[in-house]
Amino acid sequence: MSSGNQKPYSNPYLAGVFLGVVLLASFLLLGAGLGASSGIARLGAFLSGLILPTHTFSSEYFGAWGEKPLHYYLVFMLLGVFLGGLFSAILSRRVQKSVVEKGNAISSKIRLIYALTGGILVGFASRLAGGCTSGQALTGGALLLTGSLIFLICVFAGGYAAAYFVRRQWHD
Amino acid sequence: MIRTFYGTDTLNSPAAFFIALTIGFFFGLTLERAGFGSSRRLAGIFYFKDMAVLKVMFTALLTAMIGLSFCIGLGVIDPSTEIYFMKTYYGAYIIAGLIFGVGFVMSGWCPGTATVGMASGKLDAVVFLAGSVLGSIFFNELFSIVKPLVTWGQSTQQNMGQEGLAFVYNSLGMSKSAFGFLFTLIAVVCFWGSEYIEQQHSDEIGKTGYFNTPFLRAFSLILMVSAGGLFVLDGSVNAEKHKAVSSSYGLHMSEKALLRDVASAVDHVEPEELADYLSNQDPAVIAVDVRPAKEFNAFHIRGAFNAELPDLPQFVQHHTDKRMIVLYSNGMTHPAQARDSLARMGFRNVYLLTNGLGGFIERCLKPVSLRKEPMPENSIRQINLWRAYFYSFDNARPSVIGSNPSADSAKFSDMPPFLPGFVDADWLAVLMEKPGLKMIDFRDQPEYNTNHISGSYAMSIENFRGVLDGVPSMLMPANVIAARLSLMGIEPVFRFSQKRR
Incomplete structure (x- = not known):
């Protein structure tokens, strides 16, 4: 499916400037920066509420979001991210059908187990930090918040420390 | 001055949802165009193969930082009321960062990029997102255990009246513009280093990098000049500050200096600060209740004096030796107006209480059991000490009925004759089982x-x-x-x- 005629990626510096302008617009209009993990956590609260409503809505963390956890601006932002990504991927002819991105050295199953485990760790850590690479590192970094920059440094420290052990998934 | 959705407390209105959706759209579009719909490309940074993550993130961070600094410096937006800042919890963020990093390198995704990956049809992105949802649910289930961790290691800095809000330039003891410039310089060095590394590691023939290209040279220059502009901004603000200070030595405060005080909120005293002064019986600090005597007699902060607005100049005249005279009312308007008026008359020791009496009760006296957010041990102790001090005198409570109840004397007929009325907990305890209540x-x-x-x-x-x-x-x-x-x-x-x- 990976077609040869897909468009090249943007110049990363210009993409960065554009992303910075989007973030600035978010500060000036919303009064808050970008965020992705909150939307995911709200989805988690919603799904948890579908299965175990009483338990979820009386729980201390999810319960504080009320009975309509999806009624939140960052949920809409996440939806926007999906639509924007889809729009750009279609324009650049980069939409593929159910591809698992990996090196040839490992099976798709192992790659998906890595993705799932990584996802669980990221989902948990984002709640502990109250944000992810978007909401904490990028947004808080632009505000020059000490905690956000500490978080960013630790993300890379953790990443580089573990990189060696999971390197085979990208080997061809 | 811009008012934001956060500043007007309307972030959860349909209009804000629409703006968030639009901003998200451009966010996702940029991530996709930068190539972040690919986990291999994202993970590349950890193997020094593809440094796009660093280039895009660092550039975006600097662009927004410099842009916002200019907006604040030029008075377009007031950050203290219009922008949401996250507090710094060292312990929580260090642990979360490390865990996040491991998850990031394992999966090759983070929440925003995976959403774009899903839009591009990547199955590993979908599985990652499902994992993140599960991770969030685990967090909720384990919340009773991790709760103390969430607020672990709160910074001792205080900015814009928010405790725990820490700016990195304060942490490093630098000026904002000096740090901004240094940060930009570090970024430019990282960009050149990344391009060099990519050139060395590149196994694709004919792949075009930016190392030492006219583009990268021009881009680096523009960044440095923009960051240098922060000094100019800083310089003009400092000059103003200097003027304000020098004129305030005159007997009467200049209007400009007065407005500068208002803008910087140096005329505010936080409830916790006042509670500390009063409970330690600091002789140099007095609180003045400017409400009508009837309200004052119903309830006031222990130790406060009562003086209505027209009597204030005379009252303050008698207390020029005090370090701080803190005015309060139910809200903040009257004390603020009175403080400004007194400042014009030349009184320099007058302050007003942030958020008024309501804020004082909410932040210092509200029982710990009624608070939503988890509190560290020492705050709980502090609140209990304040409660013990401020509630241990006669006029500490609103007049209630049945204050000295005996089980038989409590009757419905004791209900206050006009509303709003307060009832005592003991009165309620006797009657709560009865029908009719x-x-x-x-x-x-x-x-x-x-x-x-x-x-x-x-x-x-x-x-x-x-x-x-x-x-x-x-x-x-x-x-x-x-x-x-x-x-x-x-x-x-x-x-x-x-x-x-």
């Missing part, structure tokens, strides 16, 4: 669910509010409120008016 808990549902007085009903205050003739947030008509209350078996009774007849 209903209790409604107006706190949030989760708080009600966690704990409530047995037999009380939960009701949201929102039930009384709604759109009336197209105007939002209006009190609903009496018959609607009556209908809603009747669901709990509460029927309107006009006992008080009958009694007066």
